Amino acid sequence: MAVEDIGAQRVGNGNPGIGKQQADAGRCLECHGADGNSIDAKTPNHAGQYAAYLAKQLSDFQSGARKHEIMTIMAEDLSAADKADIGAYFASRKIMQGEGGDVNQSGRNLFANGDRSRDIPACSGCHGENGKGGIAGDVVYPVIGGQRKVYLRSQLVSWNLGERKNSPGGVMNTIAKSLSDEEIEALADYVSGL
Incomplete structure (x- = not known):
């Protein structure tokens, strides 16, 4: 598979530009970081995450299939297009990288x-x-x-x-x-x- 295909598959059919605006307005960036890398150890990084995965998690918070007090509230009013766009924004960021160091x-x-x-x-x-x-x-x-x-x-x-x-x-x-x-x-x- 060509690199471009992997990138397109990662971002999906959402619009990263609209997704950035929605993520900012919806306060996603406050916890998950403007570049998709959180500063809180308990909050997941989303940088380079697959948009479809993020959209599924948001849907699961909406339905109750996944439980988290804050995320359930944050996701409750998102449309399918909103979830695709927000996911596309985070997916378009440079993929999260660990710091390496001693290998367990x-x-x-x-x-x-x-x-x-x-x-x-x-x-x-x-x-x-x-x-x-x-x-x-x-x-x-x-x-x-x-x-x-x-x-x-x-x-x-x-x-x-x-x-x-x-x-x-x-x-x-x-x-x-x-x-x-x-x-x-x-x-x-x-x-x-x-």
């Missing part, structure tokens, strides 16, 4: 290889070798490489506990239930550095 070998091994003895697939199988996501059919695998460590940990814990249930077919719940606290920490550490 346990996290790296789980990310790259999974654990067949426990039916844990490699994270890279869906999220890509560098955690930069992808699209397969109608499923969007989000960018997780370079995401905030605290946010990654909190989401893995939420899937592990069944508090978050909006991944396709519940795949993230199944995987996260098999992870120990130490493995969740190792994965969050490794993936945040990508």
Whole structure:
């Protein structure tokens, strides 16, 4: 696939220019950053995230499939076009990058290889070798490489506990239930550095 096709697929059919205006007016940029990189460890980066993934999350906040007190309020009045445009804006930003540093070998091994003895697939199988996501059919695998460590940990814990249930077919719940606290920490550490 050509680089232009990947970029077009990442941005989708929304208008990034309109999306920037809406993200600013809707106060998205206050938490998620003007360039899509948040300054709060608990708030996810959206820089370079797939627009379709962001639009789905906003829809899930609207429907109650995903729960977050603030995001439910922020998303409640957004139309499908609004979600596509806001997603396109964040998708058009430079893809989030981790800071690298010391590599957590346990996290790296789980990310790259999974654990067949426990039916844990490699994270890279869906999220890509560098955690930069992808699209397969109608499923969007989000960018997780370079995401905030605290946010990654909190989401893995939420899937592990069944508090978050909006991944396709519940795949993230199944995987996260098999992870120990130490493995969740190792994965969050490794993936945040990508």
